[in-house]
Amino acid sequence: MDTSPITARSLQKPYHIKADEFGRAYKDHLSDFRSWKHILHAREWLIFPRNIGPNLSIDETALSNGDLYTIVSNKDAHGGKGALVAIVSGTKVEDVVAALMRIHWYLRCKVREVTMDFSEGMHQIVLQSFPYATITLDRFHMQQLATDPMQELRLKYKKEAQKEQNEKRKLFKAQLAEKYEKSLKRRKKGKKDKRGRKPIRKNKAYVPERLSNGDTLPELLTRTRYSLMVSPEKWTGTQKERMKLLFERYPDLEKAYSLVHSLRMIFSNTRATWISGYESMQNWFDKVREFGNDSFNTAAETIKDRLDEVLNYFIHRATNASAESLNSKIKQFRAQLRGVVDIDFFLYRLSMIFG
Incomplete structure (x- = not known):
């Protein structure tokens, strides 16, 4: 569970365990979540300086109840371990820049290209955080x-x-x-003979x-x-x-x-x-x-x-597909959990799997 986006419930049948009990045991005892050094600020920001590389992507995604998080990812990790560079709550330029500034300037200056969508906010984030990076807008x-x-x-x-x-x-x-009203007027009272013009159906459907x-x-x-x-x-x-x-x-x-x-x-x-x-x-x-x-x-x-x-x-045919792929994996993981109850623990899981 430390390396794959799976849930305790997915292990219930193959390993014959009680999913709820195992989930609580993993959270409280088997993992180091309770002693996680980032737990105090995880909801606001998480950075992974060792994952930074020359080619980055920036995008936004909803983790819980529609709350948006800005995610900076390393394209060279291909959505696996080491893909996350930063996860910051919200899309406010000042907050995201403040979190990224915690990464040493020497590492940030190594970034050569950042792919993104047409968001003006993300454009400002990249300009302020990665001064030597070329901005490439996603063709899709x-x-x-x-x-x-x-x-x-x-x-x-x-x-x-x-x-x-x-x-x-x-x-x-x-x-x-x-037509139906006219046919009623023409109809003879007490007529028993079925011969003659067929009656007009009042409930005839329009085709x-x-x-x-x-x-x-x-x-x-x-x-x-x-x-x-x-x-x-x-x-x-x-x-x-x-x-x-x-x-x-x-x-x-x-x-x-x-x-x-x-x-x-x-x-x-x-x-x-x-x-x-x-x-x-x-x-x-x-x-x-x-x-x-x-x-x-x-x-x-x-x-x-x-x-x-x-x-x-x-120049390099770079797109934002890696960021979209990472977002898709995060959303699929969230769907397996049937929603996020503990956002801190969810962020811990993401940092272990993709960080």
């Missing part, structure tokens, strides 16, 4: 900036399609009720129009969410059919998808350099301007403001 967070406006456009069309379908349903019911693949329009806009987030070569046969139907009805969505895909291709080009990436990004900004969508323009301006840090990706 940047692609998410462009994907969000596209999905926003899809949801807009979906709401319009649902509204139109609801109006057609109301009109259908109103017309059906009118929405379906496309050639069997989807209604709202269903089409719902089921193409994933397809819009991946490259065309990853589409299956049914997804290709859906996307063809979608783009025929919504040309704006096709243009939005083209913008997102072209941005993805800029960073997927293995031969691209900082200079060629700069030229490609300028062309992409021109395409966004021609498209004229406010949300896309906002995303483009956000990227343009920090373009130098975005293009640093082409």
Whole structure:
């Protein structure tokens, strides 16, 4: 348990032990948690100077009840032992910087590159704590900036399609009720012969129009969410059919998808350099301007403001994937525990496993 993100409950069946009793024994006697030298300040900050390296990542995650912690990790540890450099409560710049300043300046000056998302707070933390580090903005967070406006456009069309379908349903019911009332007036009283015009059903269900693949329009806009987030070569046969139907009805969505895909291709080009990436990004900004969508323009301006840090990706092809992987492992560990009751002990476990 000192080296793996497992719980006492996971050991119950294979070792035939009582999980709750073993968990308490590990916490109070088998581990050195009670005599842990960091226990007084663990909730506020934890630093691991020996784990610092030239390539770091910084990200935030929720450990308990939505409380955010800022985590600085060593990319070269690949999410294993020695990955944690610092865990600091909250995202306030002053608090995180104060904790990182406890690491000797000589070690902090060794850091050559820090990957991160577009957070302004984290940007200030890196500038103040690692003065000689190159800041590289994560390409996947940047692609998410462009994907969000596209999905926003899809949801807009979906709401319009649902509204139109609801109006057609109301009109259908109103017309059906009118026909039913007319049929009552035409009906002869006491008629026993079943021959003649069939009676109109008052509770007849409305059947929405379906496309050639069997989807209604709202269903089409719902089921193409994933397809819009991946490259065309990853589409299956049914997804290709859906996307063809979608783009025929919504040309704006096709243009939005083209913008997102072209941005993805800029960073997927293995031969691209900082200079060629700069030229490609300028062309992409021109395409966004021609498209004229406010949300896309906002995303483009956000990227343009920090373009130098975005293009640093082409130097070492570094992303924030290691930080996201570490966050995922921490969240999976928390899920095994079914929530964190004792935050100090949870931080102790994290320091033993990843520290």
